[in-house]
Amino acid sequence: MIQIKLDLEPERQAPYAAALARLRDVEVTTGRGHALITTKVGESSLPTLLDQPEITPPELLSSLAGASIMPAHPWRFSPSIHPLEESRSSGQLGEAGLLRVHHWLIANTAPEHIAFSQVDLAHWFFGAPPTHTHGLSRANYLQVHLGFAKGGMALLDLATNRPGPDNYYSLHLIGSRGAAYSDDHRNAHLLFGEEGPRALIHQGNQLLAMQTMLTEFLAGIREKRPWSVRLQDTIDALATVKEVAHV
Amino acid sequence: MSETIYRALVLSVVKHSYLPDAVAAHPRFQLVAVADDPDRPAWTHEHNQLYAEQAGIPYLRDVATALKDCDLVVVSSEAERHCELAIRAAMAGKHLVVDKPLSPRLSECDALVRAVAENKVKCLVWNRNLLPALLDARAALQSGAIGSLQAIHCDFYFSKDAGPPKGSRGPDDPPINWLARQLEAHADGSDGGVGLEALGELQIEGIYPLAYIQMLAQSPVTRVFARTTTHFHQANADHEVDDLATVSLEIANGCVGSLCIGRIGAAAHPDIGEIKLHLLGSKGSLVISEARPEVAIYARNQPATEFKHRRVADENNYLLMQNFADALDHDRDTILNAQGARDIAATVQAALESARTGTAIATIS
Numbered sequence: 001m002i003q004i005k006l007d008l009e010p011e012r013q014a015p016y017a018a019a020l021a022r023l024r025d026v027e028v029t030t031g032r033g034h035a036l037i038t039t040k041v042g043e044s045s046l047p048t049l050l051d052q053p054e055i056t057p058p059e060l061l062s063s064l065a066g067a068s069i070m071p072a073h074p075w076r077f078s079p080s081i082h083p084l085e086e087s088r089s090s091g092q093l094g095e096a097g098l099l100r101v102h103h104w105l106i107a108n109t110a111p112e113h114i115a116f117s118q119v120d121l122a123h124w125f126f127g128a129p130p131t132h133t134h135g136l137s138r139a140n141y142l143q144v145h146l147g148f149a150k151g152g153m154a155l156l157d158l159a160t161n162r163p164g165p166d167n168y169y170s171l172h173l174i175g176s177r178g179a180a181y182s183d184d185h186r187n188a189h190l191l192f193g194e195e196g197p198r199a200l201i202h203q204g205n206q207l208l209a210m211q212t213m214l215t216e217f218l219a220g221i222r223e224k225r226p227w228s229v230r231l232q233d234t235i236d237a238l239a240t241v242k243e244v245a246h247v
Numbered sequence: 248m249s250e251t252i253y254r255a256l257v258l259s260v261v262k263h264s265y266l267p268d269a270v271a272a273h274p275r276f277q278l279v280a281v282a283d284d285p286d287r288p289a290w291t292h293e294h295n296q297l298y299a300e301q302a303g304i305p306y307l308r309d310v311a312t313a314l315k316d317c318d319l320v321v322v323s324s325e326a327e328r329h330c331e332l333a334i335r336a337a338m339a340g341k342h343l344v345v346d347k348p349l350s351p352r353l354s355e356c357d358a359l360v361r362a363v364a365e366n367k368v369k370c371l372v373w374n375r376n377l378l379p380a381l382l383d384a385r386a387a388l389q390s391g392a393i394g395s396l397q398a399i400h401c402d403f404y405f406s407k408d409a410g411p412p413k414g415s416r417g418p419d420d421p422p423i424n425w426l427a428r429q430l431e432a433h434a435d436g437s438d439g440g441v442g443l444e445a446l447g448e449l450q451i452e453g454i455y456p457l458a459y460i461q462m463l464a465q466s467p468v469t470r471v472f473a474r475t476t477t478h479f480h481q482a483n484a485d486h487e488v489d490d491l492a493t494v495s496l497e498i499a500n501g502c503v504g505s506l507c508i509g510r511i512g513a514a515a516h517p518d519i520g521e522i523k524l525h526l527l528g529s530k531g532s533l534v535i536s537e538a539r540p541e542v543a544i545y546a547r548n549q550p551a552t553e554f555k556h557r558r559v560a561d562e563n564n565y566l567l568m569q570n571f572a573d574a575l576d577h578d579r580d581t582i583l584n585a586q587g588a589r590d591i592a593a594t595v596q597a598a599l600e601s602a603r604t605g606t607a608i609a610t611i612s
Contacts, residue, residue, distance in 0.1 A: 095478070097476065097478040097479075097491050097509075097511075098478075098491055098493065098507060098509065100402055100493075100507050102400065102525050104527070104532060132474065132605050134472040134495055134607065136495055136497065136503045138397065138398070138501075138503060141397065141398060141503065141527070143398075143495055143503055143505060145472055145474070145493060145495045145505075147474045147605075150476075151474075151475075151476030151477070151478060151491075152476075153474040153476065153491075153492075153493045154493075155493040155495070155505055155507055157398070157400050157505060157525065159398070159527055159532075162527070162532060163530055163531050163532075164531060164532065168532065168534070170523075170525070170534075172402070172521065174404070174478075174491070174509065174511050174515060175515075176412075176413065176478055176479060176512075177512070177514065178512070178514050178515050179404075179406075179511060179515035179516060179521075181521065185523070185534045185536065
């Protein structure tokens, strides 16, 4: 039984607790525990899942090389992303050529904030940070255009503070032997109400992503192996976002 | 009062015949002949002769003579000849229907724009702007449903092969002959840019999505950043032309845009390919699938090459020719005229330059 301490603000603690409740041989503790989930770094030698690593200064992250820390990159574990990466990494899609993302949020947050996760996906799929970057910024809007070695490319369309009731996400990954599509448009249901038809988009990804991410965190601890996400991944994604968004 | 039937001369028909077929299908137009220059290669004459026989019209190996007996020309030649043939027709006072792309060279596009203006003829460059999904997008935008347009994105992929895959050429094999490969493509459906000059996907098909963006944004592209690569096809690799590209667009009215385009291989999509528009407005957003409306048909022993989702209610060809008839009848402009197609060619040229240099490039206005 692995005991995990949650050192988080209440609004962040709830989804982690809900996801941990779905897993075997793990429990939340208020004591020291065997592992820690927190947004603070450098305060524990326990195996740590660093929540929201993108808000930690990159210089501080760089100083933590060798520490037992898995940065939380939940998008890598999303139900709509995980199968694509499995297909890519197994070679089914061939060599990755193009990643396209449309990500629109109703939340009034900075587009650079949501860029972190999508840029990280691009780095992940292409195996390294880009060789070329280009950004287009407008109010509540950021377009990220990346070029990778061997001709790979990513074009990310990111908008925040959007009108309407739902977020929207669309991703496709085109490889030399095939392509993968993960798309809210394709998956939308239709509701016919008094004000006319509207799309219904399933929003169940977050908890499942967290559950899968925690499974990887716990497996790394049990198997005494490096986690699949490294602090360097966070540092690289932050560097690319900084370059394209000029922040 | 009976309406004028416009007499159309087909100037070279060396690739797919969708263009003269569309003209012939409209009741306001009548094909009168196919014509080409006498010094064209034998395969050109064979294609022209075959189409003329199928259409029941003569094939004339004398463009100047043929131009005397028509109201308009339909240019369906190799891309590198589009402008030259169109300019000759414009100077003879003939209206123009020209296949896409207008030309791989911007200077030729500029010359055509001048010829069209000086001779006061109408020009329609072929496009897909009147597909049902595009009409829906335009109507939604014009109704104010999403407010003023802020960003527009197009994903445009043809899931077609184009000969052997990249990496399949042996060390002693010669490079694939571009023209021979394109001529073969008629047989297996992997058609691309017919002609002597190798063209990438951005140059061949880029006019379609860029025309969508031009029509919906109602403002010219001023600056681009692009990446291109040869990811799929050996013929493209041998001739150093792209089959996959991404383009960021800055538009004069302050909108931003982007384009992803590629000939991504038949295995990459169950139908002709994912083609979508994403529009962001001040009051809402719009996601449009260019293929819809469509119907789905699945059956035992269905041929692997048969699309299971088929477009329906597609009146693009008829509506384009109706648009052209209206332009001739009422001295109006066409939905994609020579200037508009020229501006798209300028965007493509800037994108290729950007991809080559790794920097953002201003379009030439």
